[in-house]
Amino acid sequence: MMRLRFIYEKRGLLSFVPHVELPPLICRAMRRAGYSIARTMGFSPRDKISLGPALPIGVIGLAEPAEIWLEKQDVPQVEQINRYMPEGLRFHCIKEVDARVPSLNKLCTAAHYRVYFNVENALDKLRSFSVEEWDALGKIEHLVFGNDYIEYVQLDPARAGLTKLVSVLKEKGAVKGWEDLFMVRLAVGVLKGGEVCPPMGPAELDG
Amino acid sequence: MDFPERFDRRKHILSKVKKPCRYIGGEWGIDLSVDWEDPKKVKLCLAFPDTYEVGMSYLGFQILFDQARRIPHVSVDRCYCPWLDMEQELRRANLPLTGINSEKPLCEFDVVGVTLQYELTYTNILTMLELGGIPLKSCDRSNSDPLVIAGGPGALCPEPLGDFFDVFCLGDGEILLPELLDVVKETKNDRLAAMEELRKRQGFYVPLLEEAPFEEGITYKRRVVPNLDEAFTPTSMLVPLSGIVHDRAAVEVFRGCTRGCRFCQAGMIYRPLRERSPKNVVEIAKKILKATGWEELGLVSLASCDYSGLNEVIDAISPFLEEKNVTLSLPSLRMDAFSIELAQNLKAVSRSGLTFAPEAGTQRLRDVINKGVTEEDIKKTFEEVARRGWEGVKLYFMMGLPTEKEEDLEGIIEVAKEAMNRGKGFKKRLKVNVSVAGFVPKPHTPFQWEPQASMEYLNQAGRWLKGQAKKGGFKLSYHDPEQTFLEGVVARGDRSVGAAIEEAWKMGARFDGWSECFDLGTWMKAFEAVGVDPYQYANRARDMEEVLPWDHIDVGISKDFLRRERAKALAGKLTVDCRGGKCNACGWETRGCPVVERVSDRS
Numbered sequence: 001m002m003r004l005r006f007i008y009e010k011r012g013l014l015s016f017v018p019h020v021e022l023p024p025l026i027c028r029a030m031r032r033a034g035y036s037i038a039r040t041m042g043f044s045p046r047d048k049i050s051l052g053p054a055l056p057i058g059v060i061g062l063a064e065p066a067e068i069w070l071e072k073q074d075v076p077q078v079e080q081i082n083r084y085m086p087e088g089l090r091f092h093c094i095k096e097v098d099a100r101v102p103s104l105n106k107l108c109t110a111a112h113y114r115v116y117f118n119v120e121n122a123l124d125k126l127r128s129f130s131v132e133e134w135d136a137l138g139k140i141e142h143l144v145f146g147n148d149y150i151e152y153v154q155l156d157p158a159r160a161g162l163t164k165l166v167s168v169l170k171e172k173g174a175v176k177g178w179e180d181l182f183m184v185r186l187a188v189g190v191l192k193g194g195e196v197c198p199p200m201g202p203a204e205l206d207g
Numbered sequence: 208m209d210f211p212e213r214f215d216r217r218k219h220i221l222s223k224v225k226k227p228c229r230y231i232g233g234e235w236g237i238d239l240s241v242d243w244e245d246p247k248k249v250k251l252c253l254a255f256p257d258t259y260e261v262g263m264s265y266l267g268f269q270i271l272f273d274q275a276r277r278i279p280h281v282s283v284d285r286c287y288c289p290w291l292d293m294e295q296e297l298r299r300a301n302l303p304l305t306g307i308n309s310e311k312p313l314c315e316f317d318v319v320g321v322t323l324q325y326e327l328t329y330t331n332i333l334t335m336l337e338l339g340g341i342p343l344k345s346c347d348r349s350n351s352d353p354l355v356i357a358g359g360p361g362a363l364c365p366e367p368l369g370d371f372f373d374v375f376c377l378g379d380g381e382i383l384l385p386e387l388l389d390v391v392k393e394t395k396n397d398r399l400a401a402m403e404e405l406r407k408r409q410g411f412y413v414p415l416l417e418e419a420p421f422e423e424g425i426t427y428k429r430r431v432v433p434n435l436d437e438a439f440t441p442t443s444m445l446v447p448l449s450g451i452v453h454d455r456a457a458v459e460v461f462r463g464c465t466r467g468c469r470f471c472q473a474g475m476i477y478r479p480l481r482e483r484s485p486k487n488v489v490e491i492a493k494k495i496l497k498a499t500g501w502e503e504l505g506l507v508s509l510a511s512c513d514y515s516g517l518n519e520v521i522d523a524i525s526p527f528l529e530e531k532n533v534t535l536s537l538p539s540l541r542m543d544a545f546s547i548e549l550a551q552n553l554k555a556v557s558r559s560g561l562t563f564a565p566e567a568g569t570q571r572l573r574d575v576i577n578k579g580v581t582e583e584d585i586k587k588t589f590e591e592v593a594r595r596g597w598e599g600v601k602l603y604f605m606m607g608l609p610t611e612k613e614e615d616l617e618g619i620i621e622v623a624k625e626a627m628n629r630g631k632g633f634k635k636r637l638k639v640n641v642s643v644a645g646f647v648p649k650p651h652t653p654f655q656w657e658p659q660a661s662m663e664y665l666n667q668a669g670r671w672l673k674g675q676a677k678k679g680g681f682k683l684s685y686h687d688p689e690q691t692f693l694e695g696v697v698a699r700g701d702r703s704v705g706a707a708i709e710e711a712w713k714m715g716a717r718f719d720g721w722s723e724c725f726d727l728g729t730w731m732k733a734f735e736a737v738g739v740d741p742y743q744y745a746n747r748a749r750d751m752e753e754v755l756p757w758d759h760i761d762v763g764i765s766k767d768f769l770r771r772e773r774a775k776a777l778a779g780k781l782t783v784d785c786r787g788g789k790c791n792a793c794g795w796e797t798r799g800c801p802v803v804e805r806v807s808d809r810s
Binding site: 116 | 215231497
C-alpha cells in the first residue's frame with residue numbers, strides 16, 4: 001500500500017459540492033484513470049482517502065491537500081488523473097508520503113483566505129471592527145484590505161473558519177448571508193515566513 | 208488573481224438554498240456537450256418530478272438519456288423538481304425552471320418527458336410545468352409549447368393526469384421514445400398533427416383526442432421490447448457529483464416478473480419476463496464500471512435472485528470486481544438458502560445486513576397474496592443469516608392486506624422475534640429492523656377491486672405493531688397512514704381526482720411523498736373544493752362488473768386472469784411461477800411470451 005498526498009483545486013460550481021462528498025468523487029476519477037485504491041479494513045470496506053480541513057459549501061479552494069492510499073503501483077501522473085476529473089476539480093501535484101508522517105489535519109495549521117463582498121459598506125463595517133471583534137473571529141493574522149475584498153491568514157483552520165465570519169457579519173448587519181460574499185481559500189497548510197504553504201515540503205512528506 | 212465564478216449568475220441563488228449541488232449538473236460518464244442552437248434538432252427534456260437525488264437514481268432515465276443523445280436529430284437535457292426553498296427563490300427572482308445543463312427554460316423544449324413512478328409526486332409535475340412556463344393543461348397549450356408526455360407505471364392508469372399530458376407512452380421507453388421523437392421531427396411545430404399521428408400507433412394514448420367515457424372495448428395497448436439483449440442499453444451512466452439514493456452502476460438483468468405476488472403492480476404490468484443473457488450482463492457491467500469508476504455494482508430487476516443466469520454472471524465477473532475493489536449488491540434477497548449462500552459468496556458484499564420481504568406475518572395471508580414463502584423458509588433463512596455472521600436483517604411487511612386479521616399482525620411480530628431468537632446460539636443476536644407499509648390496492652392487479660384499509664385501521668395497527676416491537680426489543684417503523692390513504696386515492700383515480708390534484712397543488716401541496724412536506728389537511732380541503740369524495744376511491748369495494756378508470760389501458764395481462772387470481776386469493780390458493788413450466792394464462796401466452804416459447808422449445 002502506498003500513501004500519496006496531493007494538492008487539488010475546487011473551482012466553479014463544483015464548490016457547491018459538500019466537502020464530505022469529495023472522497024467518492026475523487027476515488028471514482030482515480031478508478032476511471034485506471035488506479036486501484038486501497039480499501040479500509042472492517043465490515044464495510046471503503047476506499048482509503050482522507051481530506052484536509054473542510055471547505056464550506058460555495059467556497060472555492062485553489063490549493064487543497066488530501067491523501068489517498070493506492071495498491072502498490074507507480075506514482076500516478078497528474079495529467080492522467082485530470083483527464084478523468086469532473087469540471088472544477090484538478091490535481092496540481094501528487095507525491096508519496098512516508099507512512100509515519102502525521103495526518104493532514106495535524107499538519108494544516110493555517111489557511112489563507114480572500115473574501116470578496118458583493119454589497120456596499122461591508123468593508124467599512126469591517127474597518128470599524130474593534131480588536132475584540134476581530135478576536136471573536138479566531139486567530140487572524142496578516143489582514144489586508146483590498147478594493148472589494150479582505151485577505152488574511154487564519155490559524156487553526158479546522159476549528160475557526162469562514163462560517164464564523166459569515167455569522168458575525170450577518171449579526172452586524174454587514175451582509176444578508178453567504179450570497180453576499182465570494183470566498184476563496186488561497187492555500188491551506190503550514191505557515192512559513194508569513195506565507196501559507198501546502199504541506200508538500202520535505203519536512204511534511206518525510207517527517 | 209482572477210475568479211470568473213465570482214460573476215456566475217447562478218452563484219447567488221445557489222448560495223441561498225439547501226443542498227445546492229442538486230442544481231449544478233456537471234455529471235461525469237456521458238458527454239454533456241450539446242449544440243442547443245441547431246434549429247433542426249428536436250429538443251427533449253427528461254423531467255423527473257422529485258429531487259435530483261431520487262431522479263438520478265432512476266435507471267430508466269439513465270437509459271433514455273443516453274439513447275436520445277445518440278439520435279442525430281435530437282438534443283436532450285434533464286430536469287428535476289426544485290425543492291421548496293429553490294421554488295421560492297426562483298419565484299422571488301422571477302426565474303424559470305430550466306434544463307440542468309442547457310439552462311434553457313422548459314417551455315423552450317420541443318418535448319418534455321415526465322416519468323410517473325409514484326402517485327405522491329404528481330403535484331410536483333404541476334410545479335415543474337408552471338415554473339417551466341408551460342400551460343398546465345393539454346387543451347391550453349399551443350404550437351409554441353412543448354409536447355408534454357408521460358411514461359412509467361403511472362401512464363398505465365393515466366386518468367388522474369389525463370388533462371395535464373398531451374401523450375401517454377404505454378410500455379417500454381426504449382421503443383416508444385425514439386418513435387415519438389421521429390413523429391415530432393416530422394410534424395415539427397404542429398402539435399395536433401403529432402398527436403393525431405401518435406394516436407394511430409400502438410403504445411400511445413392521447414387523452415385530448417379521445418372521448419370520455421370510453422366505449423366498452425376500446426383499448427390502448429402497451430408495447431414492449433421483445434428482447435433485452437437487442438434493446439438499447441447504455442455502456443456508461445451519468446455519475447453525479449454528490450450522493451444520490453442509489454449511488455452505483457446498475458445493469459438490468461431482467462424485466463418483468465412471473466412470481467405472481469397478487470399485491471404487486473410491477474409484477475403484473477411489466478410482463479412478459481425477459482432475461483438478459485449472462486454474457487451481455489457481464490460485458491455491460493464491465494464497460495459501465497470502467498467508464499464511471501463506481502465502487503459498487505447493482506444487478507437490478509424486480510427480484511434478482513430469480514435471475515436464471517445469476518451464478519454464471521457472478522462467476523464470470525467476480526475476478527474483475529475483486530481486482531477493481533468493486534462491491535456487488537443485490538437489492539433484496541429471496542428467503543431461501545440459495546440466496547444466503549449467494550450473499551455469502553459475494554466476497555465483496557457489505558457484511559452489515561440483509562434485506563428480506565416476507566410481506567405478511569402468517570402462512571395463510573402469505574398464501575392469499577401468493578408470496579411463495581413458507582414458515583420453514585423463514586426459519587432456515589434467519590438461521591443461515593445468523594450462522595454466517597451477518598449483523599442483522601431488515602424485514603419488509605405490509606398491513607391492511609385483504610382478509611387481514613389480528614393474528615396476521617401478531618404474525619409480523621412473531622417473524623421478527625423469530626429472527627431475533629435465531630441469533631441466540633451464535634456470537635450475538637441479530638439486529639432486526641422492520642418496516643411496515645400500508646397496503647394500497649393498485650390498478651391492473653388482482654386486488655384492484657378491493658377496498659383499501661381505512662386510515663383509522665392502519666393507524667391502530669401501526670401503533671399496536673410499534674408497541675409490540677418496543678416490548679420485543681427490535682426496531683419497527685410504519686408508513687404514515689395518511690400518505691397511504693392519498694396514494695390509494697390517486698392510484699385508482701379518474702379525471703375528477705386530477706382536478707383535486709390541481710386544486711391541492713394550488714393550495715400549496717408539494718413533495719407529498721416526503722413526510723416533512725405532506726399535509727392531508729390541504730388535500731381534504733382540495734377534495735371538498737372540487738366535490739370529490741376521496742373515500743369513494745380509496746376505501747370502496749368495487750363491483751366486479753364496474754368499468755374501472757384504467758380498463759381502457761391494456762397492459763397485456765387479461766382482466767380474466769386478474770379475476771381468477773382474485774378468486775384464488777380469497778380461497779387462499781397459490782399460483783405457481785410459470786417459469787417452472789406450467790402456464791397460468793395471464794394473457795401473454797398468446798402475445799409472444801418468451802417463457803412460453805422457451806418451455807415449448809424445451810419439450
